[in-house]
Amino acid sequence: MREKSKTQITLIILVLTALGLFLANRYLDPYKIRIINLSGIYVTLGLSMNLINGMTGMFSLGHAGFMAIGAYTVGILTMPVTMKEMNFFMQPIVPFLANVEWGFLPALFAAGLIAAFFGILIGAPVLRLTDDYLAIATLGFAEIIRVVFTNTQSLTNGALGLKGIPNYTNIWWSWGVALVTVWFIWFLMKGTYGKAFLAIREDEIAARSMGINLFKHKVMSFAFGCFFAGVAGGLMAGMLGTIDPNMFRITLTFNILLIVVLGGLGQIGGTIISAVIVTVMMEALRFLDEAMDLGFVQIKGIPGMRMVVFSIILIIVVIIREKGLVRRPKGRELTYAKN
Amino acid sequence: MKRIAGLLLLVFVLAMGASASAEVIKIGVFEPMTGPNAAGGEMTVEGIELALELRGEVLGRKVEIIVVDNKSDKVEAANAVSRLIERENVVAIIGSYGSSLSMAAGDIVNKAKVPTVGCSPTNPLVTLNNPYYFRVCFIDPFQGTVMANYAVNELGAKTAAIIQDVTQDYSVGLSKYFVDAFRELTGDRNSIVEMSSYNTGDQDFTAQLTNVKNKMPDVVFAPGNYGESALLIRQARELGIDVPFLGGDTWEAPEFLTIGGVAVEGAVFSTHFTAEAPVTEESEVFLAAYREKFGREANAFAALGYDAYMLILDVIEKAGSADSQAIRDGLAATEGFVGATGVITLDENGDAVKSAVINQVDDGKFIYLTTVEPF
The missing domain is CATH 3.40.50.2300 (Response regulator)
Structure with a gap:
């Protein structure tokens, strides 16, 4: 009985979301659609990072690097052949990629798989580290990727960046991927793997003594996180139409970390909400940058004011709700918060 | 919900x-x-x-x-x-x-x-x-070519070394067109004797500069952000490299002079405009x-x-x-x-x-040198 009503609620939510997106896509202007797209991408990013940091308890700061891998994979694979010739005017592109032009779906899959591959590659040696050490190692890896992409002129066009990536990303892609991510992580966390992740987070030694293969589970969680980070990076490339290595600086990782912490470590629902709020707020607060006319006084616009206000709001939220924006009763779905 | x-x-x-x-x-x-x-x-x-x-x-x-x-x-x-x-x-x-x-x-x-x-x-x-x-x-192709012309025609350079900021698109672009034009003007494919790179935020350029010093070029073309470039030129002077340094429009910032001090005296760069000689x-x-x-x-x-x-x-x-x-x-x-x-x-x-303007640092100020018409 309870199971059935839950399925019904899930279905209703899905239908409503689809309807909302359909209406938004139809009646909103490109600016608002862009924000909605960005929210969807940040939902995917937030969840993928939460899987690694919040649910498995591995403090990783490598997200920007994996996004870069995904973004460049999609960029290079989907870009039309003539556009590639224009882009690579300094040094021609490596021959085996010169005539490649894939569809968006296979390119996104490739983006995720390559990011996951590198995730496993870096994860295998590095995941033996814990806490701060892991953070430093993954952060270093993300920087390495950025530096490599800056220097491989004939593969990534170096610092000049890529331009003219087809704008495939729309509401259906960004939120479709976000929903798949939600479903996948929810499904994963419900099963034995999820339980093992949580056990590892709570106490590694206890988990190992219960027969959980630490290495296997850590690498698995890390690889899944990287896969979705890569896909989200690809969506980002498809949305902007242009990418360059400087986009994927450490600040990008911190933006995602912010969403994860604000939403609550280990919380799926919280991450979705905080991703949307953070993205929308940054745009909604833009009026603070503008000149204000309060009738009796006129205030000259101060650029950056919105960031100040945004940070103050963040500090307040973190103080009041240190376990995340959303507080749910224990034992409910979509919550794997640390006790 | x-x-x-x-x-x-x-x-x-x-x-x-x-x-x-x-x-x-x-x-x-x-x-x-x-x-x-x-x-x-x-x-x-x-x-x-x-x-x-x-x-x-x-x-x-x-x-x-x-x-x-x-x-x-x-x-x-x-x-x-x-x-x-x-x-x-x-x-x-x-x-x-x-x-x-x-x-x-x-x-x-x-x-x-x-x-x-x-x-x-x-x-x-x-x-x-x-x-x-x-x-x-x-655009960069023009600016790079202008500086190569200046190096060959005005300074009589036969060889040049490049030190570029590999993370900045303009720096990479300028270097590429400088190299192309310089090779064509000197008619010598080996006229670029050294090509090294650094990253934005670097503080120490001794490795790159030592290489440059060993090759003894007539000029060094080092387009980059004003901060890094000023530091780079200072370190070059300390190492005893006394050839002219050429750069791009990003050098035109007061900080370039304050960070560089006496070391950047004589540095030449192309830019869009000069306050000194109204065009x-x-x-x-x-x-x-x-x-x-x-x-x-x-x-x-x-x-x-x-x-x-x-x-x-x-x-x-x-x-x-x-x-x-x-x-x-x-x-x-x-x-x-x-x-x-x-x-x-x-x-x-x-x-x-x-047209592009070429400026030089002289006595702690940017001095107008010449105007180069588009070709």
Whole structure:
């Protein structure tokens, strides 16, 4: 009985979301659609990072690097052949990629798989580290990727960046991927793997003594996180139409970390909400940058004011709700918060 | 779910923006006002605001500029431009400092068919294949070639070494065209004796400079950010490299002089503009107005911002219409527009064909050397 009503609620939510997106896509202007797209991408990013940091308890700061891998994979694979010739005017592109032009779906899959591959590659040696050490190692890896992409002129066009990536990303892609991510992580966390992740987070030694293969589970969680980070990076490339290595600086990782912490470590629902709020707020607060006319006084616009206000709001939220924006009763779905 | 519904509502509420009155002509400006590129963005906006003060009306209608911050971030730049178009209904856009930020706006203005004039993005990719993007500055290929010409013809250099900032697109672009032109001018494929790279933020350049010193070039071409470049030249002088250093427009910043001190004396760079030798009558007007408003000498970025604004207004006046499409067509046909930075003609890509200025550091000041006409 309870199971059935839950399925019904899930279905209703899905239908409503689809309807909302359909209406938004139809009646909103490109600016608002862009924000909605960005929210969807940040939902995917937030969840993928939460899987690694919040649910498995591995403090990783490598997200920007994996996004870069995904973004460049999609960029290079989907870009039309003539556009590639224009882009690579300094040094021609490596021959085996010169005539490649894939569809968006296979390119996104490739983006995720390559990011996951590198995730496993870096994860295998590095995941033996814990806490701060892991953070430093993954952060270093993300920087390495950025530096490599800056220097491989004939593969990534170096610092000049890529331009003219087809704008495939729309509401259906960004939120479709976000929903798949939600479903996948929810499904994963419900099963034995999820339980093992949580056990590892709570106490590694206890988990190992219960027969959980630490290495296997850590690498698995890390690889899944990287896969979705890569896909989200690809969506980002498809949305902007242009990418360059400087986009994927450490600040990008911190933006995602912010969403994860604000939403609550280990919380799926919280991450979705905080991703949307953070993205929308940054745009909604833009009026603070503008000149204000309060009738009796006129205030000259101060650029950056919105960031100040945004940070103050963040500090307040973190103080009041240190376990995340959303507080749910224990034992409910979509919550794997640390006790 | 209530919360999500509330959020969706918030998104919808965003839609209720200010509605534009038909009388005012709105021109959008998106520039990095915060973040690592903030200094450049601020200088540009100063120039645009000055231009607005001097000429705030066209076709009997008031002009309003709307400045939005792009946070020196690509995603934000795309959002900012989209906001200008959809919420503010601007007829034309000016921006941005930083080629990568301009490129992020490219697809959006192209799709929305809103003409955009860049002030200082010098990467050739910005206007390429985009009929709605123009710029009032020259591009890297020209600047690199100008410096190679200067090195060979004025300094009589036979060999050169390159030290580039590999993370900056303009630095890589300038180096590439300098190398091509230098090789052609000297007729010697081996005339570039050393090519080394560093990253933005580096503090120590001893390794690169030691290599350069061993090769004993006649000149060193080292385009890069003013901070790193000034440090690099200081360390070069300490190592005993006493050949001339050449660079690009980014060196024109007071910090270049303060960080570099005596070491940067004699450094030569190409730029868009000089306060010392007004190129046109418009330059004098601009310089005088700038001095009066800000109490200091103008720089190239302010001048380019000024030109971008004046060019758009000139086009609106000539077309007799503030319609986006009319402005685009007018911009594409720009020929011989007299701006503060020179006489501007836009080529088929929307890039300005105009003269470059070569400046030298002398006695702690930027001294005008010569003007190079486009070839």
